[in-house]
Amino acid sequence: MKSKRPVNLPLSQVISVNLKSPVAIASILHRISGVVLFLLIPALLYVLQRSLASAQEFDVVHNEIFGNIFVRLIVWVFLAGLIYHLFAGIKHLLADVGVAEELQSGRNASWIMLALSGIGIVAAFIWVVL
Secondary structure: OOOOOOOOOOHHHHHHHHOOOHHHHHHHHHHHHHHHHHHHHHHHHHHHHHHHHOHHHHHHHHHHHOOOHHHHHHHHHHHHHHHHHHHHHHHHHHHHOOOOOOHHHHHHHHHHHHHHHHHHHHHHHHHHOO
């Protein structure tokens, strides 16, 4: 008699199965981008608060903090997460109202969302880092 209990799959097998589906990739990246946004918002709010304190603080933030390439990379990571999360959220909202709910249209919507996000993330990299 075959057991009907759930089987715990190794992580490598879970990843190999999920990397074949654009819908799964989009879902996993949507969760990761949400975590990135959640973790980086306090630091960026602190920098914003410092920049709004006075004209001298703005100059410090502009020249010293954002003059550092590492800080600009962190800002780009935040923007990349924000761009991706925005497009994935729009895709989910459209699915909630009945657009692209079927299997093939959901896959197509995921590919379109991934492509638009990629374009936006590359544009943000050029704008912030370069």
